Amino acid sequence: MLTNAAVKAAAPRSRAYKMADERGLHLFVTPGGRKSWRMKCRVDRREQTLTFGRYPEMSLAEARARCDQVREQLRRGADPRGTAAPAEQLDTLEQIAREWHASRLERWSAEHAGDVIESLENHVFPSIGAKRPDDIDEAQILELLGKVEARGHIETARRIRQRLEAVFRYARRRRRATIDPTDVVDELAVRPPARPMPALTTAAECRALLEAIAATTAAPRIRCAAQFLALTAVRIGSLRAMRWRELEDLDGDAPVWRIPAAHLKLIKTKKAETRFDLVVPLVPPAVQLLRAAAAENGYDTRSAPADALVFPIGEAAIGDLIARAGFKGRHVPHGWRASFSTILNEMMPEERDAIDAALGHRPKRADIDTKVEAAYNRSLQLSRRRAVFEAWAGVLAPPAA
Numbered sequence: 001m002l003t004n005a006a007v008k009a010a011a012p013r014s015r016a017y018k019m020a021d022e023r024g025l026h027l028f029v030t031p032g033g034r035k036s037w038r039m040k041c042r043v044d045r046r047e048q049t050l051t052f053g054r055y056p057e058m059s060l061a062e063a064r065a066r067c068d069q070v071r072e073q074l075r076r077g078a079d080p081r082g083t084a085a086p087a088e089q090l091d092t093l094e095q096i097a098r099e100w101h102a103s104r105l106e107r108w109s110a111e112h113a114g115d116v117i118e119s120l121e122n123h124v125f126p127s128i129g130a131k132r133p134d135d136i137d138e139a140q141i142l143e144l145l146g147k148v149e150a151r152g153h154i155e156t157a158r159r160i161r162q163r164l165e166a167v168f169r170y171a172r173r174r175r176r177a178t179i180d181p182t183d184v185v186d187e188l189a190v191r192p193p194a195r196p197m198p199a200l201t202t203a204a205e206c207r208a209l210l211e212a213i214a215a216t217t218a219a220p221r222i223r224c225a226a227q228f229l230a231l232t233a234v235r236i237g238s239l240r241a242m243r244w245r246e247l248e249d250l251d252g253d254a255p256v257w258r259i260p261a262a263h264l265k266l267i268k269t270k271k272a273e274t275r276f277d278l279v280v281p282l283v284p285p286a287v288q289l290l291r292a293a294a295a296e297n298g299y300d301t302r303s304a305p306a307d308a309l310v311f312p313i314g315e316a317a318i319g320d321l322i323a324r325a326g327f328k329g330r331h332v333p334h335g336w337r338a339s340f341s342t343i344l345n346e347m348m349p350e351e352r353d354a355i356d357a358a359l360g361h362r363p364k365r366a367d368i369d370t371k372v373e374a375a376y377n378r379s380l381q382l383s384r385r386r387a388v389f390e391a392w393a394g395v396l397a398p399p400a401a
């Protein structure tokens with residue numbers, strides 16, 4: 001049986017999980033930290049999961065009251081999902097989307113599955129989830145996506161459109177929809193001109209951003225992840241997929257993060273080969289952040305579960321934090337890679353190759369074949385790349401005079 005303290009303290013894990021209360025009620029916690037009240041029950045001899053609302057908007061007491069209300073409806077033979085007939089209820093966009101999501105779970109990682117359902121719960125279900133697919137038109141889709149874009153989440157809007165397209169395709173194949181309003185969204189939407197991602201290009205600006213991030217009231221795990229991203233200049237996808245097993249020698253003299261090729265921006269044939277893994281040297285401030293991340297989850301770096309995510313955060317968490325820190329439109333998470341390259345190439349132009357290798361960039365020489373390319377990062381001394389990251393750490397937090 002849950003308590004208010006236990007609900008408040010429930011922390012995200014590498015996979016979504018449930019905390020049982022009683023009478024079928026449970027708290028559902030996503031890898032991104034979202035908490036919602038759900039209840040399992042049987043309607044027309046079929047098991048259903050009802051979602052009541054999110055915590056803390058809905059308290060434990062309110063969720064229990066709603067659970068009791070549902071049980072009373074079931075006792076009377078009423079459908080707790082609403083007044084519509086069961087067959088009609090199954091045809092709402094939310095129900096179909098959840099079915100589609102469940103059908104894909106075996107093909108997706110836990111992190112991706114959590115991202116997908118979280119994006120639908122946050123941006124789609126509140127406005128059009130209760131509608132039948134054929135009652136949704138292009139204008140409603142555009143309005144929904146426009147609200148996401150207006151908050152600066154262009155990439156999130158693009159992914160939501162793709163996910164809605166897949167949901168409508170799923171519904172049409174099962175004859176539960178006859179139209180797909182996402183078909184014309186690309187034609188109707190005005191695409192902004194392509195432009196480089198914003199990035200800070202001076203040491204002073206980078207330090208100012210990190211100071212502003214540290215001063216926010218964001219969750220510690222998000223602040224920690226944002227600072228670690230700045231120090232390592234990796235792609236956001238690699239950071240969000242990082243597990244404790246990828247970290248080596250954290251208590252030694254040469255700690256590294258070995259990013260699996262599967263988590264890098266490579267062609268599919270290279271993603272399956274360990275020789276394309278990227279080894280990122282970790283400077284002392286980065287190791288300190290990892291220790292803080294472990295402590296946040298109740299363990300240390302030695303006892304951390306190998307398969308657990310180091311930074312269980314949502315896909316937009318760091319971008320939102322940068323915006324809250326006052327740098328919206330001036331810098332994005334991916335921008336740290338441009339900052340790293342621009343500033344260090346000006347500081348140490350003789351280390352251009354080491355800087356490129358530190359970012360996982362391929363050598364820019366036409367005469368290098370695949371096998372040589374795979375060995376390129378290994379042959380470029382790790383000590384040179386470590387020196388590059390040490391110089392970068394000095395840029396972000398220079399030693400006190």
